[in-house]
Each structure stands twice: as C-alpha cells, then as structure tokens.
Amino acid sequence: MSSKFTKRPDGRKFDETRKIEAKAGVIKKADGSAYFKIGKTTAYAAVYGPRELHPRHMQDPKTGILRCNYNMMPFSSEERVRPGPSRRSKEISMVTEKALGPVMDLKDYPNAVVDVFIELTETDAGSRCAGICAAAIALADAGVTMKDMVSAISIGVIDNNIVMDLDGEEEHIEDVFVADIPIAMVPSTGEITLLQMDGRMTKENLLEGIKMVKPVLKNIAEIQRKALKDKYKR
C-alpha cells in the first residue's frame, strides 16, 4: 500500500523513540521518587507509603491499595491548564492505577495505601506513558514489592505506517488518518496493562503495532532499571 507519509517531521526512524532520560530519587521527602523524560515530555513521580489510609471506609483489610494521582502543571502545555483535578486527569489517574496494579504485591500491608503523585512539568504528547514509566521507577525506589517494571509508550499509526512514540507535531498531522495508541506492558511477560486508542486505523495496524512495540518497551525497562542502579553507584 502506498503512503503519503514517508518521513517523520523530526527525522526519526519509524521505530525510534525520542531521547529518554530517567533518574531515581529526585524528591528527598518522598519514600520513592523518579523523573522520566521522553523528548520534551517530563514526568516526576513521588511515592508516599505504604501509609495509613483515610477515609477509613476505603481501607481493604486483605491488602494495601495503590492510589495514583496524575496532574499537569499549569504551564506544562501551550495553553494554561487550570489547576486542580479535571475529568481528564481523573481518568488518567485511574488507568495509571490499572496499568501498575498487576505487578504490585501489597498484601503485606492490609488497610494501608501506597500513594503515587505524578506531576507533568512539560508535555509534548505521551504524558500518561511518561507518567507510568516514572511511577514504576518511583515505586521500585520506595522498596515496594513488584514482580517487574511497567513500561509504557505511545504507538502511532500515521496513514497505515506504524511509528513509535508519537510526538505532539505528529499527533496533529492533517490530511491523513492518525491514530494514537498509548500502551503499557509488563516487559518480561508481554502482558498489556494499559491500552487506549483514538484516531482511525485497522485491526492489522494494531497487531503490527503491538509486535513492534515489544522490543522498544524492553529497552525502556532497561533504562528504568538503570536509573535505579545508578542511584546506588559507588
């Protein structure tokens, strides 16, 4: 199938992500913390807990619970974001919890909560995925039991071409169909813990995208693990 889209605006290869930087232990007051930067999109995550959960009726006597809070700083996008929770930020907080939940083991902490606060200081697409990556590092940094990392990125489908790590400019390409698929995965098992999509594409596009994203996410998991190890470099 011929395609009008042959070159990415910033010259990246189709399977190439933007530059990634990650660091663990960036917020001293927190029990665990990290930042994760992909291109210009920068997410900070801080973990507090396990700690006592209020209100009491939310407590689960069988296990500790994970509570995520995603927030964009007012100046993090071209148009100012009103401070405080929005419908969007609440939904993303919820899917972030579901993305991280499957690797976590909190049953040693009945009635307690592990709070994850994610703040985006700057965004250029892919902010929920950057938030999930930062949160996974921060949770590991906090010494919480988890069977693996969770790594996330946005797959793009631009006029039938699969590209990795869709950026803001690509999101707004006109004249052709563009689809954005944020995806999170447990890198060792390939289990998918977050899957969303908007735009337009075929089922084949989706399956090809998932095939292509696996090595990319394994690589991101290595970057996440390295960030943790670097904190303890002698």
Place this chain on the structure above:
Amino acid sequence: MNQDIKNHINEALKKGVRLDGRKKDEYRKLEIEVGVIATAEGSARVKCGDTEIIAGIKLSTGTPYPDSPDSGVMMVGTELLPMANPEFESGPPRIESIETARVIDRGIRESKTIDTKKLCIEKGELVWMVMVDVLPLNHDGNLIDLGGLAALAALKNAKMVELKDGKPLFGKRTKENLPVSCMPIPVTVLKIGDNLIVDPTHEEEKAVDARLTVSVLEDNTICAMQKGGDSPLSEKDINDMVDLAIKKSQELRKILNEALAK
C-alpha cells in the same frame, strides 16, 4: 510541636547554632536556573537546601476589569502539591498555600513590578493576562521567599506571545520581554524564642513563634509585608526583623541577578 524539642531548638539558637549547623542569618546553598520549561513563556527552578520550586508564566488574553480598563491582569497561584511533602494532601487549596500565593502576589503587584498599563491591547476590550504559577516539587521550608524568587526569575525570563486578530498564538513567542520594572525580593524572618532566623527548614518552621515577610526593593524601600505565627511582635522585633530582611535581600538580589545574567 513537642514543647521539649522546641525548647531544645531555642536553647541551641541562644548559642547561635541551628539544627543543621547554620548560623542564624545564614541561607542554605541557593541555586536559580531560568528557562527550564519550554511550554512556559518564562520559567525558573529554585533549589535551596532540600526545597525545590518551579515557577512558570503563561500568557493569555481577556477583558480588563471595569475599574481599570487600560490595565492588564497579573495573578500568582501556588499549590502545595501532595508530591512535595508527606503532610500535604490532595484536595482544595489549603489556607497555607493561599497565604503563600497572596504574599508573593502582593509583593509583585504592590511594587508595580509588572507595568500592567503596557499589557493593554485595546482599552476596555482586550488585555494580556499574566498567570504566574509557583509549585514546590520538594518542600523543606521557606516557600514564600523561594517561591517569590522563582516567580521573579520566571517573569524576567518570559517573552511575549504573538498576537493575531486579537487572539494569542500559543507556542509562538516574540523577542519582547514582559514589562518588568523592578524586583521586590521577599525575605521572611522567623522569631523562635528571642532568636531571629532566615531561610527556615520545614522543621524550624514548626517551632516558629512569629514571622514577618518583608518584600524589599532595589533602593531598600519596602513594598509588602505579612506577619504570621501565633505570637505578637514588639516594635523592637519589627525593627530588627526589617533590618535583617533588608540585609538578606541584598545578598539574594545578587544571586538572582547572576542567575539572570547567565
């Protein structure tokens, strides 16, 4: 706070030693960096000890207030993010964060730091609105002073946004700076027992009897004040606190100017 510990802090202060070994009028290592957020019109990151704050400026357009039809609008917002300290929780802004925002705002507004007349696009119809957001990533004390410094640095760093048919083109900036005419440096002096200190850690803030924030201009005049804490202040206290604030403002101004010149 535990009264025993408070007494202990006070006794050490009498001997001139703070919990972290600093002298009473000594600041922690202060670092200011500007232009750290590309999506913001202007931005700054301030680190002091373990406190870290980001300030960002966003511009938009709107209708002026009826009582000042030819003036733009400037607002300062702060939020004590639950990320920054285990004691903060999600939810509506607490009184502490409102106070911090208002004290920073007052310092900047009352000194006419921003010449709002120059932010008028069409009298009575359209003006620039300048939103200054000050957010701590890590809170270990002294948010008012450090937030104020971050706000000033971000304002100085900011560029105007392009305007087309009365609408701002977000993401496109001109080479023009914001009309910043002066720089009021806020300095908060804390009183613990009979001791005066500056740049408190979060722990020292808990032991405070009274505090006074003084915003000081280039010529050592004062453009805003706020007294906080539960204890009253004497005339002598106020004299000494303002003196110390003026002295420290000169040091901070130097560091700020150096950061802006980079």
Place this chain on the structure above:
Amino acid sequence: MSDGKLLVKDKEVVVPGEVLVKGMGFLPGYGTYRKEDEIIANRLGLLTVDGKVLKTVPLSGRYMPKRNDIIIGNVIDILMSGWRLDTNSPYSAVLPLKDASFNYIEKGADLTRYFELDDYIVLKVTNVTSQKLVDVTCKGPGLHKLRGGRIILVNTHKVPRIIGKKGSMVSLIKNATGCKITVGQNGMAWISGEPEMEVIAVNTIKMIEEQSHVSGLTDKIHAYLEKATGKKVALAEDKPDNEMKEVNKTESSSKAADSKNQKDFLKSRDSESLTNIKKPKE
C-alpha cells in the same frame, strides 16, 4: 536440567524484574521469586548469595513493626485506656495502661500525667497481629520517655549500620561528640548534647546512611569525627573499658540499669540491638 547460572554478582544492587539466575540450581529467598527456570528479583535491594539461596537485603522502604523490636514512638492520641503512637510505619501502635508504668494506673486517671500528646517514648513492640494491630510496652529496661534533645529520621534498613557491631559505631559517635543517642529500629533516632556536637552527630549519622555500603566505613567515620570535633577519638573496639564507661554514662536517663543487663548488652552479638538500651531478657 542445568545447575543454574548466576547472572548477577553477590552484593550487587538488583531491581524488580531483573533475572538473577537461569536454571534450577538455586532457591528463591526474600525479595525474589521463581518463574519457570528463572529466579527474578521483586524488590530493590542488595543481592546476597547464601549457599544455594538467593535473597535481597532491602535498601529502601518503610519500617514494618516486628515483635520485640525496640522503637521510638510519638504520642498522637490519648485513648480511654492507653495511648496511640505513630511508629514511623504504616501502622500506629497502642500502648495499653498496664504496659505504661510499673505503678498501677487506675481507670479514669489523668493519662497526660504519664504521657502527653507529642511525647516521644522508647518502646518495645510486644505484639503484631496479621491485620497489623500493634501493641507496645514501656515497661522494661531502657524503655522510657525521651526528654529534651531532638528527633531525626533515618532509613530503617540502615539502622544496623548506624549502630554497628556490638554498638561500636554509635559508641564511636557518642565518644566523640558526648551526645546521648538512641536509635530505634523504626528509623527514629533521638540525639541530645551540646548544639555543635549534635550537628556533628547528625551529620555523621547521615554519612553512615549514605555510605553504608562502602568498605572501611568505621575508619572513615573515625577520621571524620576527629576532624569535625578537633580532638582525638578512641576507637570503641580498641578500648572496651572506655566504651563500657561511655555507655554507662549515656545510660543515665534509664535509672533501672543493672550491671548484669549492661554486660549482656555489651556481649550481645546482635548488631541490631539498641545501644542505649540493654537487650531485654526474654
């Protein structure tokens, strides 16, 4: 099937999801799990290879109350029949009336006469249920209310290093600074002394926390303390008699110290025991 090949070296930092071994020759211990023929880390920590067992020593994470731990608690509520204390963990603890004092406390007595809100107390954990209800006692040698001084928080996993073998590290700091120091298993530490000396003691503790994995740490700390205090400091191991005296001196706050306990404590090889507190007889 192969015996298993170790993919990570002993004493290396491992992170969740990291494959440690391929093959069936090793057994998964704390902080690891088996998946098919692999052993994988599920917690950030230092890998310890103990014969054929792989386990990790945590580097971070909050304190979890354990029976018989000596901790410092902070009174956060006064109940009908006792006190509720923050333990710097996800779970608060209850100090019941019967465990607060050797004297009989009548029901309905004014409990603030014993402990007030915000008091810090050295306690022993007596019971932890499966649902993490925690009971503590203040009856026992070395358990007492802390007066004066200051509290700092340290990484609970670094407490054994801060205390040192047989309390050698903390004795070194006490000798050098003349401060009274009590380190709770829960990462709350209490320090009291001359202001400048307290600052040196706190900085030393922070240094141990940050460099706990560095070899020759005791020598490094010793050199730092001599430099910071500007005086000669005897290494605790060299002069056990001095150490004994020093501990005795700093013990002044707990009058009930009997010398047998003292010796038991000093003999104790358990590096996790508190230095300021004699190891209670079971």
